[in-house]
Amino acid sequence: MKPGEVLFDGVGKTYRVKGRRGRHETLKGVLFSRKGRRKAVAPADFQALDSIDVAVKPGEVVALLGPNGSGKSTFLKLAGGILRPTSGRVVSEGRITALIELGAGFHPEITGWENVIINGMLLGLSRREVEERMDDILEFAGIGDFIDRPVKTYSSGMYVRLGFAVAVAVDPDILLIDEVLAVGDEAFVARCLDRLARMRRRGVTMILVTHDLDMAAAFADRGIYLDQGCVVADGPTDQIVARYRGDVAGDRVAPEKMRNPVRVLEEGRRWGNGDVEILDVEIRADGRPVRLLPSGSAAEVRINYQVHRSVKDFVFGVAWHGADGTMVSGHNTDLDGLDGNQLEGRGQVSCVYDAVPLAAGPYTLDVAVHAKDGLAYDYWCRAGELRVTAPVQWPGFWAPGHRWQGPPTLWK
Amino acid sequence: MTHAVLLWRQRALVGVLVRRELSARYRASVLGFFWSLLNPLLLLVVYAFVFTTIFQPRFPGGQPYPLFLFAGLLPWMFFSGAILDAAVTMVDNGPLLAKVMCPPEIFPAVTVMSHLVNHLFALPVLVAAMAVAAWFGAHPFPWTIVFLPLALVPWVLTTAGVAAAVAAGAVHFRDLRDLVGHLLNLLFFSSPIIYSLDGLDLHPTLMTALRLNPFASLVEVYRDLAFGGRIPETGTALTAMLVGLGVFFLGTWVFSRMRDTIVEAV
Numbered sequence: 144m145k146p147g148e149v150l151f152d153g154v155g156k157t158y159r160v161k162g163r164r165g166r167h168e169t170l171k172g173v174l175f176s177r178k179g180r181r182k183a184v185a186p187a188d189f190q191a192l193d194s195i196d197v198a199v200k201p202g203e204v205v206a207l208l209g210p211n212g213s214g215k216s217t218f219l220k221l222a223g224g225i226l227r228p229t230s231g232r233v234v235s236e237g238r239i240t241a242l243i244e245l246g247a248g249f250h251p252e253i254t255g256w257e258n259v260i261i262n263g264m265l266l267g268l269s270r271r272e273v274e275e276r277m278d279d280i281l282e283f284a285g286i287g288d289f290i291d292r293p294v295k296t297y298s299s300g301m302y303v304r305l306g307f308a309v310a311v312a313v314d315p316d317i318l319l320i321d322e323v324l325a326v327g328d329e330a331f332v333a334r335c336l337d338r339l340a341r342m343r344r345r346g347v348t349m350i351l352v353t354h355d356l357d358m359a360a361a362f363a364d365r366g367i368y369l370d371q372g373c374v375v376a377d378g379p380t381d382q383i384v385a386r387y388r389g390d391v392a393g394d395r396v397a398p399e400k401m402r403n404p405v406r407v408l409e410e411g412r413r414w415g416n417g418d419v420e421i422l423d424v425e426i427r428a429d430g431r432p433v434r435l436l437p438s439g440s441a442a443e444v445r446i447n448y449q450v451h452r453s454v455k456d457f458v459f460g461v462a463w464h465g466a467d468g469t470m471v472s473g474h475n476t477d478l479d480g481l482d483g484n485q486l487e488g489r490g491q492v493s494c495v496y497d498a499v500p501l502a503a504g505p506y507t508l509d510v511a512v513h514a515k516d517g518l519a520y521d522y523w524c525r526a527g528e529l530r531v532t533a534p535v536q537w538p539g540f541w542a543p544g545h546r547w548q549g550p551p552t553l554w555k
Numbered sequence: 556m557t558h559a560v561l562l563w564r565q566r567a568l569v570g571v572l573v574r575r576e577l578s579a580r581y582r583a584s585v586l587g588f589f590w591s592l593l594n595p596l597l598l599l600v601v602y603a604f605v606f607t608t609i610f611q612p613r614f615p616g617g618q619p620y621p622l623f624l625f626a627g628l629l630p631w632m633f634f635s636g637a638i639l640d641a642a643v644t645m646v647d648n649g650p651l652l653a654k655v656m657c658p659p660e661i662f663p664a665v666t667v668m669s670h671l672v673n674h675l676f677a678l679p680v681l682v683a684a685m686a687v688a689a690w691f692g693a694h695p696f697p698w699t700i701v702f703l704p705l706a707l708v709p710w711v712l713t714t715a716g717v718a719a720a721v722a723a724g725a726v727h728f729r730d731l732r733d734l735v736g737h738l739l740n741l742l743f744f745s746s747p748i749i750y751s752l753d754g755l756d757l758h759p760t761l762m763t764a765l766r767l768n769p770f771a772s773l774v775e776v777y778r779d780l781a782f783g784g785r786i787p788e789t790g791t792a793l794t795a796m797l798v799g800l801g802v803f804f805l806g807t808w809v810f811s812r813m814r815d816t817i818v819e820a821v
Contacts, residue, residue: 159819261575
């Protein structure tokens with residue numbers, strides 16, 4: 144395996160439920176229980192993760208999504224080797240740093256400087272390596288002379304800044320992040336994100352747990368949606384975020400309204416509660432359906448729908464993806480300021496493009512109709528496919544018309 | 556064996572953690588590290604006063620009794636202090652264990668090592684007390700005290716073994732923390748620390764039981780060198796060494812059995 148790779152192979156993790164201690168957890172239990180009673184007091188177990196198979200490639204940035212108690216933190220701790228799986232196998236290759244609780248293990252009575260040395264060594268550096276990075280750490284933490292004072296005199300912000308500075312100074316192959324960016328002021332969060340983005344460009348594998356879905360969508364390449372210890376969905380972040388948003392919105396709906404629950408129509412590709420159904424999606428140019436589109440030409444995405452239960456709150460959306468799953472563009476009727484009237488019967492909605500200035504290559508389209516709060520009526524990933532053609536194979540996704548200028552003698 | 560290897564690899568980390576523990580302990584106090592000297596000194600003064608002017612102990616020991624007792628109590632304080640701290644070290648370091656990947660083996664080792672350092676700081680007091688006694692002609696100076704580091708080897712091994720087992724055990728069986736104090740008391744009185752086995756007039760069965768206490772050899776080896784001024788008998792020294800190795804391997808084996816579940820139980 145290469146450094147930065149993380150592999151979960153049939154991993155399960157079972158916790159013993161606290162408060163209901165097993166027979167062997169108090170000495171009294173060990174000493175005074177009879178063999179015959181063993182079965183009667185079998186401890187209640189809690190399955191935090193159940194047969195998880197996930198492979199994370201080096202340099203991949205993965206966001207773990209899911210409700211509280213879905214196993215996200217357990218996943219992180221297993222990846223970091225802090226916990227061991229009850230079944231299966233976890234392999235994490237390379238140096239790992241966990242940003243789980245910043246400044247965990249700072250001792251309040253000793254100075255920040257000494258704490259940095261100890262924390263750095265706990266994270267796997269030698270004393271000399273920590274000292275070499277001290278300037279960098281101090282600059283990032285920005286706590287000035289406080290570094291020579293006991294940590295108990297620090298404000299909580301200073302504490303967190305120093306913790307973050309040490310953790311990222313370790314220069315890991317794998318970085319595990321658990322909700323740490325929820326603390327700290329905005330300026331600090333911005334600096335952290337900048338630092339993380341630079342680490343990401345260096346090819347550091349990251350696995351992060353966050354409830355900030357926008358941040359997850361912006362930052363991660365891949366989303367893994369966990370619920371009750373199982374992987375519900377795994378794929379490009381924006382799809383997974385949309386799916387998760389839909390489920391969360393579905394949960395919020397009061398039961399007396401008797402809406403259909405969100406259900407999966409096609410595993411991993413299509414889900415929704417079926418109030419509105421997308422019948423088909425056509426990509427059209429020059430008045431007919433196309434599979435090939437010259438770069439820069441006009442196009443239309445036509446959505447045929449069938450309403451099964453009339454709705455007032457509806458949003459049509461389209462998202463374009465490149466071959467590697469990167470979102471190229473996304474737009475919906477809500478963001479474009481269209482407010483729905485009433486959606487009934489069968490119908491047709493088109494998104495019309497004056498020009499599609501995309502670089503040559505294959506693209507896929509996700510098409511969805513959902514409520515404003517994200518509840519999916521029908522969310523269809525890779526509903527349409529298209530190959531953009533161009534005389535020159537521009538790298539990247541964007542191929543705008545352009546020209547070069549300079550002194551006339553510069554080029555032949 | 557892997558336990559010892561792991562600790563050796565992490566020696567730099569153990570070193571800084573021991574320093575942290577020691578400097579944190581005395582950081583807020585006026586006298587700081589002097590307490591390592593002052594504690595045994597005050598203890599010696601109290602015992603000397605109690606056992607010379609208030610009452611004469613009726614059980615047999617060496618003369619002068621305060622020095623005899625001091626040479627037994629010092630290593631015992633190292634042992635019992637380390638074990639009591641080991642019972643809480645995993646919980647105290649819970650945040651580190653749960654949030655940073657670090658081997659749990661190091662925490663009981665750090666406890667033992669910081670108590671060892673404290674013990675070493677107390678040795679000058681022991682030497683000074685022996686020298687004062689020799690000056691006044693109360694007791695010949697035990698020159699064998701220079702070999703004391705050898706006597707500490709089985710002590711450190713035994714302490715490390717018990718500390719590892721207790722540290723891991725206390726995480727799973729919280730009752731152990733309360734129990735440890737009482738078990739230590741029992742061991743204290745059944746070991747020849749405040750008395751000497753020679754000349755004790757007891758029922759033969761009880762006598763045999765006391766002689767079989769493996770801990771007795773440790774106490775005797777230490778006291779022979781630090782107080783008696785004689786090289787311990789080969790049998791006793793060998794027993795002490797075997798006890799040290801045995802307890803170390805047994806303790807670390809117990810630790811290894813519980814190692815994987817420590818983090819979640821903390």
